[in-house]
Amino acid sequence: MTQSFDEALRCFAPALPLAVGLSGGADSTALLLACAARWPGQVQAIHVHHGLQAAADGFERHCTALCARLQVPLQVQRVDARHAPGQSPEEAARHARYRAFEAAAQDRKAPATIQSIALAQHADDQVETLLLALSRGAGVAGLAAMPMQWARAGLQWHRPLLRVPGAAVRDWLRARGEAWVEDPTNQDQRYTRNRIRAQLLPALQATFPQFRDTFARSSQHAAHADALLQEIAQQDLAAVGxxxxxxxxxxxxxxxxxxxxxxxxxxxxxxxxxxxxxxxxxxxxxxxxxxxxxxxxxxxxxxxxxxxxxxxxxxxxxxxxx
CATH class of the missing domain: 1.20.59 (Chorismate Mutase Domain, subunit A)
Structure with a gap:
């Protein structure tokens, strides 16, 4: 089930024009490079400036330079991603990003009407999401982790790299001599996701080398169970009113x-x-x-x-x- 970067892109068939969520990190940089090469003139980029750290301006400069070199239109969306009391910083930032993506897609000044948005989460991100859900005692909806494709706000959303290990994405970039920016918060061990990445994933690799595939299958089973529960809930709600x-x-x-x-x-x-x-x-x-x-x-x-x-x-x- 795990794929190479090139194999994942060959399987990716979005409706065009396509927008790529571009943070400036390795994963989104690779995704934009590949999509721009495959569909020249049909790809845009959206960069969300969270304003939460001093490095954010550097991320924007990298994205601006990359898009200028590729001749890809870039929209920069500035958001207030501060979290509310009782809300995790990651959740607040995620909600802010989605609102920004949707606003960019609806911008009438954009070069073309966006039909699809591609996000660059990969197989390691999927494992981290599943482990976080398990740590919180989530039900099947949480254990289903991240879908590869879904519809929202009149757009088709895709995660084409969801079966590609993170190391394979970076190897693809290095082979082409491409640079990216590293988010300094990725090394901050105060965040649970970072501790999972630094401590648990190496242990899983040593103990269960195929863990990305087996975890993905478990998430797929959970997604099927959740879909069934949704169907039953729809029927029952129609009955109870x-x-x-x-x-x-x-x-x-x-x-x-x-x-x-x-x-x-x-x-x-x-x-x-x-x-x-x-x-x-x-x-x-x-x-x-x-x-x-x-x-x-x-x-x-x-x-x-x-x-x-x-x-x-x-x-x-x-x-x-x-």
Missing amino acids: VPPAIGALRALGTARQANVLRYWLRQTHQTTPGTAQLHALQHQLAACATRGHRIELKVGRGFVVRQGELLGFVEALTAPSL
Whole structure:
């Protein structure tokens, strides 16, 4: 399942014009070089300037020089990637990047209407994502890790290097005499992902040399299981209604009830309950045998409340105090 860099690019067939997310690091530099050579005149680059470190201006200069040499149009998106209380810096930066990519794709001043966006995460990034999910006790959605292709905001998104080891990407660049910039935060051991990269991946390589392939298969199995759970949740939500009827929810088994509640909250109210919150909500539903039983429970970013024979959801700012 692991691929060489050239093999991965041969298998990559995006809708054109294509934009490449260009950080200036080895992975995105290699991806842009390969795509620009394969589809001349059909490729753009998007650089997100996070403004979180002094080296950020150097990243932008590298991207500007590279794109000028390749004659590839470059959009620079400056974002505020500071994290909110309770939010990880990595999560805040990731959300800021996606918003920036979408804004760049919708920019009417762009040379051509972008149809696809390619991101440069590789096989080692996928393993790190899976290990992080395991460390957090994630369910199948988290264990599915990163998809190779998906649709969002009217765009097709791709990760064509997801089966290519990180070392193979750098070898491809070195063979062509190409330079890239190194993010100094990649060496910061305060970040869990960096500790995984520095300590766990070498140990896995020594103990299980095929770990990239086997981990990828496990993530694929988890993705299939998650897709099945989504289908069941859609069917169950159609049956219990929106907002859900308490009686119909109580008639479901524990696992299906949890599945449809999680799906309802995420799809309808854009919030995800924690495991303890979901268990507490199911406990309240089990006890909800009389008309007088109240439900008013903090879940995600708001409150699940009883509204007659239905479950409702209100934002935290508008919910009554408990």
